[in-house]
Amino acid sequence: MNVFYEEEGTFKVATVLADNTTSLQVEAPHGKRAKIKAASVLLRFEAPSPSEFMDLAQKMAEDLDPNFLWECCEREAEFASDALAADYFGHTAKSEEAAAVLIRLHSAPIYFYKKGRGRYKAAPSKALEAALAGQEKKRLQVEQQARYVQLLSAFTLPEEFRPLLRNLLYRPDKNTVEWKALDTVCAATKLSVPALLEKCGAIPSTHDYHVNRFLLEHFPEGIGFGVPDAGGELRDPSDLPLAEVVAFSIDDATTTEIDDAFSVTPLTLGSFRIGIHIAGPTLGIPPGSLLDMEAAQRLSTVYLPGSKITMLPEAVIHHYTLGEERLCPALSMYIDVADDFTVMGTNSRIERVRIAANLRHDALEEHFNEYTLAAGSLDHPFGKALLALWKFACKMEAVRGKSNDGNNEKIDYSFHVEDDRVTISERRRGSPIDKVVSELMIYVNTEWGKQLADGGIAGIYRSQGGGKVRMSTSPAPHQGLGVSQYAWISSPMRRYVDFINQRQLVALLRKETPPYTRDSDSLQISMRDFEAAYEIYGDFQRRMERYWCLRWLLQENISITGAQVLKENLVKLDRLPLVARITSLPEMPPETTIEVEISQIDLLELTFHARFLRKLDA
Template identity: 25%
Template sequence: MALERYAGPGCLVEYMQGNQAQVAWVLEESSGRLRLYTLTRREEKMALSRVLPWMGPRYDGAKDRSEILEILAAHQARREAAARAIAPLELWELAQGEVREESAVWFAGLVGENPDVDAVAAMGRALLACKTHFKFHPPKFEVFPAELVERRLVEAALAEEREKVVVAGQAFFKELWQGWLSGDRKKAQGLAARLDPEAARRLAELLRRLMADAEDPEAATLWAMLRKGLPEHPLQPYILATQWGIVPPHYNYLLDQADYAPGDDWWLPFSAEVEARKAGLAALCREPEPIAFVSVDSPTTRDIDDAFYAEALEEGGIRLILALADPALDWDFGGPLDTAVAARATSLYLPEGVSHMLPEALGTGLYSLLAGQVRPALVMAWDFDAAGEILGFAMRKSFVRLAENSTYAAVEAALDGPDVAAHLALGHRLAVTLRRKRLERGAVIIERPEPDIVLTGYPDNVQVAMGLCPAYPRSQLMVSEFMILGNTAAAQYAVGHGAAMLFRTQDAALPPEVRGVHDDPPSIQRVVRELPPTLTEPDPRPHATLAAPAYAPVTSPLRRYADLVNLAQLECLLRTGAPRWSRGELEARLPELSARIEAVGRVQRFRPRYWKLLYLQRTCRERTFEGVVVDLGGGGFVSLALPDLQMYVRATRDTLGDAVYIGQRYALRLGKIDPLTNELRVFGAEEIPARLPEGAEAYFMDAGGAS
């Protein structure tokens, strides 16, 4: 049997359909169009261009349909059997590197001499099926080079694996979703047990990747196939992962998005360096200064990075001495541990637990200013006259031993007592003066209650309780004013020595009405709206809100990496007379550091809100919540503050009644609360009667709703 060159009546041809070669009998040919009879007993019309380049044999004489079917079936069987006997990979080994492309006839000649039409067609079929090694460019087959074959084999394996995962995952994800909608978590484990272990691993890995990055380009294709038939939801991967049980209830996916490891296991790969820090500090340790420093923090604070002592001077003056924890003394900047700490950027203080920036062995142990323990410190000392003017300032590297780790509550109680310790009384007096002088320079101070979120039974049976943190105004005033003083002094010292720092700046002229103390929600909202953002930059500029000519944070080096960098600058200035880093070097570090601070800061901002919304969701049917109008806004909506929760919500004017003015208070009925999607709505409001403040802006609604 010879290959035909013309597909006339009686000739056998092949064409591709459904990714398979189909044999057919030519009934008629006219101007490049064929009418075919196929094994399926159907006639097909087809362009000659669709026919594969091996044609024949041709049968002369008239044949009825049954005879044609017998002939087609016989050739089909021979070709299928011959194709199964061909080893296309062996042919590829022979051909690759020798030829770029060749015909099916040429390849058939490698297997046997004088191949007939069935042998050539079988070869064509075998090569067409081996898409990883050959590509059909009619009338020849391209022979892929070895490197391309390797890549295509990997791609094919991935595609096959992906198909398995999709087949297993689509139904599984639908069942999980239905279980979540119905509140049934019990069936998830049974469903998961039926999954292929490798498919389960891939599906779990995919959900984790999507929780960390919803726009992950590598996961997008597989996720699009798996979620077919599911409704849209912005946190669908998180919901499926929680329903499955691969993450616990109330899982903090924000940590995944920030690439921030919670807890205190993240540093274990750097344990040798942690031990080196301990040994290095032990070698540098010396006798501490004989000053009875006292720290003031909340009772749960373990990373104590500042303490003070105050003593009287002649003529009503005060000497204030600050001790700041000094992890920079023996820190290996640029080392593996430093790189990991820089990526953490800051400690996280969340209702479900604290995650420290430093390994706890260092941040709450080796460097923390624990009472009775000798610790390295940067010591700052000021002499003030009776009016609060600075008479002198000095700074030194030193070692200290704190006399006491006190608390806000204890110091507040001591200040109320008849026999208050002199250093506390002097400290409070100085803090009052420092605050007054900042206000005279145009400072802005916002005072608002701090919500206290208490979790029990976390994570499986979590209960959320809300209250307000106790206020200790005098002891908290001392700490805040001394920290502002220390950071301002650090900036001025660096400027005076020509050293760059990571300055916090807010270079703006604030209007008079913004300056001062603000403690009611409308005033706070107005001020916050007016305040420009603060920046971190290597050049000293004013910080308007704090009324500081320059401001460089150094007082929290155990909790914030920028403070650690600034502390190292001062430490090096004191030791060598020159800064550790130039302005250009600090500027080069800023983009990455700022990005990490923003990513981790997002967790600190949004995670407490999740718990507040969960609390509201569980209690909104039982009670109302006080809201205060802070912005009359536009578009028919009014903004209200929830002071006890430090949250904001919007309500329609129709919901609030006929008269709405800034400062008006309402008992709000809240609903449609979703902690995951950050949804919170006002369903009803009852006005809490109050006299309309003089000069308040009011809106009176007529029956038609026009203002």
């Protein structure tokens, strides 16, 4: 005697060795013996042999149309498989015929729902229709995925991918056919998704690839402003007094948000009055206005080589920037200094300032540098004022105890991108121009921060202790700068923290109730959000500077270059703010000059390989 039985959802056949009523000892066609429950048996048969029986049943099952069986079976109630087999074959079904029907019913779960051993129920027509549609959709998706894989393997981009590229690159849905095809080909080719898509011609610009990733994450609605007429929103006070000074700014050639300008007015007995004039956008942008909310959302201007995303709309920047030959609303601090440049007193006011000139680094440095200062005479229309500012800056640096802090040994890098070519220039930090601007900014931010604190008005301060910089609403020493308190106020068009602090300062100078208290939620939220955004924007700027460094190496066809050991196996390449780890670097002391080979530059991953060649003579 042989049996056809079900075990763990699988149909099997075996020869009965012993029948114990509730259980059977059986032997499978391949010789394995087992004990099965009698209730598991669906059919008993004498012939043919178990292996022949299974072959016959499988072949017959393949010829059975599940749709026809569904048409033939009882629709509303459960039915037994052997009853359906009798109806189908027109006679009491043979064992192999009954087994074939069972196998077919079991293999078509969308047509037939299993209700028990050998018992089924037909799927409702609507459910069957939906299931068949899903099955067909899945079949088409499998075919589509296979076609995608074939095209991608040949580095050809399927047309259907084009409108989906942004999501595939930055926010993939891993359940889609397109992603599954990409993933399959990436695994086979050992390429990353961006690298594969680049090979398929889907990333025409590696620069845009990095920028678009940043924009999608942090500017999902685009970089345009929601204020249709930004210039028309401004409400500057009409009664501001006119400052009787000749003011000028000092900025990089690409700067459009000119926040600060300076003036020097001679007084009696060799003393001076130095003016530090800061643009006043808060004078015309009230709290809670559309422009204010836009600035509060962006929090800072985003800088990257060759471009920037401004915190304020262009029309607002144009209105408040301290542009040449313009009369601009400003907050001014006047510092009276003795002939030895000791500070005798300060005075702050809100006024209009006429800007006589916008001096630019590249043109000014020819006239204002270490050599012209050593000669004691600056051949420049603002030479006397610049010389006075330089002496004042040196005095303030000494007061802070920072005259010999080594900053003038460091190098700053400027990136200029034009027509997709990059120029990277070096400037030694601590040049006369840098020192004048930085010292005057440190002074005004320190002094105005003190005035806010002394006036009991909340502000956002930066402090440093133990090497860690933090922001808070309470003044605290900044060890790195050597000052008792420090508040960012000098860049209100570029940083929202400065914008907030300027608002508080305006209230102090006007003797009005300030917009923010130390415990106000808006102040705390703005400070927290600014810290997060400023770090993100800074990381993005550094990432794009790294990108342009690699582009410069390719542009200049540089494969061998000098480098300097920083520590252990970390080196800095010559002429670039670019560092690399060289695992093969022999042990050498810091500042050792070496020669390295550059290869395998990847503009998508922003990686490259550096190999040590030799040590260079000092």
